[in-house]
Amino acid sequence: MKRFIPNILGWATALATTAILHGQSAQVPAAPQDGxxxxxxxxxxxxxxxxxxxxxxxxxxxxxxxxxxxxxxxxxxxxxxxxxxxxxxxxxxxGFISAPSQVGLLEVGAVSATDDRRESADRSPEAAPWIAVNPDSDLIPVARSAGILHTLAVPSGGTIPGQTSVLRMDGWTTEDLAVMRNAGVVLSWPMAASVNAPWMRRGPREQRGDIDQRLKGIDRWFDSAEAWNAAREADPTIRTDLRFQAMGPVLRAEKPIFIRADSRGQIETALAWAKARGYRPVIVGGAAAADCIEVLRSSSAPVILTRVHRKPASRHHPVDAPHS
The missing domain is CATH 2.30.40.10 (Urease, subunit C, domain 1)
Incomplete structure (x- = not known):
């Protein structure tokens, strides 16, 4: 009996190790170019x-x-x-650059253990996707075979879901994949107008109040972040705040702020807000970008279009509007 128990434990360990190895991707990163x-x-x-x-x-x-x-x-x-x-x-x-992308952050949507797209907090600018990405993801070689050699990993969820990271689709570890660990911070911009739809239970006045509160909350948070960074520059001994510290490059306009905005009202108000604060905005989404060309041109703000294979926003738009 004493000899039987160690044997059982040995077999269990071997089976567990085999299961782990079998679950890893079979991809082998390319060797450095020789010649x-x-x-x-x-x-x-x-x-x-x-x-x-x-x-x-x-x-x-x-x-x-x-x-x-x-x-x-x-x-x-x-x-x-x-x-x-x-x-x-x-x-x-x-090589194509997929932006925004969640390759390596999400493997199977129905399995929460493989979903690292979002943090639990509403504002997590210190969250870096390059750390969370799975280098053994089966989706990485699939993307690479389609000509996608780099991605801009963008988290989701909350007002400030985290940073963006530029990743190469080839490498053994997260360090190998990371080309630029912090390429900027993501900000989800609130709706600019109330929604009038059968499924909406809140009236226009209540919705407008919610929008105003969210905008004021964003302003207060960025005011606090700017104040902390100014104080930290004057006195390096001030207690560290990882959230505000991560915002430093964006507040100093050293890195862009990626603002998720789709409607015309969202895009215009987001650009006006970023200009007033001296930030470098990049619009992510941009469903109504064609309706505010002059504003985008005057601000010189880049736009990353998403969901180009979708229907037009309204019946009077051309059928190819999302991707033309």
Missing amino acids: VIVIENVRLHPVSEAHPEMIDNGWIVFEDGRIVSLGEGAAPKTDGEATRIDGQGLSLVP
């Missing part, structure tokens, strides 16, 4: 200011995992040996 690679006789889509037009018969040179040069016509000779690939009849485009 120079030249792709020639290929159709290039550079998508850059230096080369805004398509190059029908071009070449491109890679070294140390980066593009070092490209051009039209015959490929130049390189120093030393190089792997040359004939791209005749093929097209070459830059």
Whole structure:
């Protein structure tokens, strides 16, 4: 009996270890580039200011995992040996960047243990998605096979769900995946107008009051964050507040603030608020961006469009409005 119990424990440990290993993704990150690679006789889509037009018969040179040069016509000779690939009849485009993305933060929606998209608090600017991302996610190689080489990981839930992180879709650990750990902070902007619908149980006046309270709450919180950062700069011994400390780069306009806003009222009020405070806004969502082009142009605010494969906002919009 004494010998039987250790044997049972040994088998249980072995089975548990096997289950853990089986649950990991079978993806193997690529090895670092060894040598120079030249792709020639290929159709290039550079998508850059230096080369805004398509190059029908071009070449491109890679070294140390980066593009070092490209051009039209015959490929130049390189120093030393190089792997040359004939791209005749093929097209070459830059790797896509998926933004906003939750790849690696959510695996199975029905299993809460695989969902790291949100924190429990309403304001969590210190939450960094690069730490929470699962490098063994089966969705990472799927995204990579579709040409998505980088993502902008964006958390959700609450007024300030957290930071954004730029991740590469290749690596063994979260440190390998992280290109930019803190690319900015996300702010969910309140609705700008009341909703008149059968399912809405609150009247317009009550909704307007809720919107005003949320806007005032955002202002008070950012006032406190600015005050703490100013005090911390004057006196480094002040007690640390991780939430306010994480807001520092945004408050100093060193990093952008990603504002989730869809309606015209949301976009216009969010841009006015950011301008008044001296922040660098990036609109995320932008369903009604086409209705406020002049405001966006004057503010020079970038827009990340989401849900482009959806129906138009109203019946008088063109059918291709979401993605045109």
